[in-house]
Amino acid sequence: MTSCSLRALLPIGLLVGLGSGCVHRNSTNPPAAAPSATVTADDIARQPGQPIEQALMGRFPGVTVTRMGDGSVAVRIRGTTSIRGSSEPLYVIDGVEIQAGPGGSLAGINPHDIASIQVLKDPAETALYGVRGANGVLIIKTKRPDQ
Structure with missing residues (x-):
């Protein structure tokens, strides 16, 4: 009877979880590129x-x-998705999910405080946010005091 260790066959590396799936990275794989804009x-x-x-x-x-x-x-994002419900995307500002307010979630944010805005619109990318991300996700990262 022959036995084989699974650890010996698979190199242990870094597993990167993305909104569009998981990528197994080791020293021979380049970093995964973000598919969103x-x-x-x-x-x-x-x-x-x-x-x-x-x-x-x-x-x-x-x-x-x-x-x-x-x-x-x-x-x-991707047009109107509901006749009765809201078609507003999910806003995530510095990792915190924000509910759209009366003036919209972009109202009151100083453009000079923004480091980046990322739009996730593909269902595979928004799957991380579940049903809340069904209308798409806007990820806004603000500048830190040292930037």
Whole structure:
């Protein structure tokens, strides 16, 4: 009878969990590239004096940003997904899930405080957030005091 250790056959490396799946990394694999689109602080700085929604407009295919009559901002990812329910995406600011307020979740955020905005719109990417991410996810990271 022959026995074999599974540890001897598989190299132990780093398992990276992404919104689009898990990737097994070791020294021979390059780091996994993020499949989603990102706006950086440099992109926002190229449009001085503009609100955040200006940085999002036209940057991401399938993302519609609309300024409403009352001054609020409506963001739609992959179009309207529900007739009765909200089509607002999930906002995650510095790792904290934020519920959209009356002026929209982008209202009140200083564009100069943003380090990056990442849009997750593929179901495989938003699976990490479950049903809350069904309308897409906007991940906003703010600058730290030392930046």
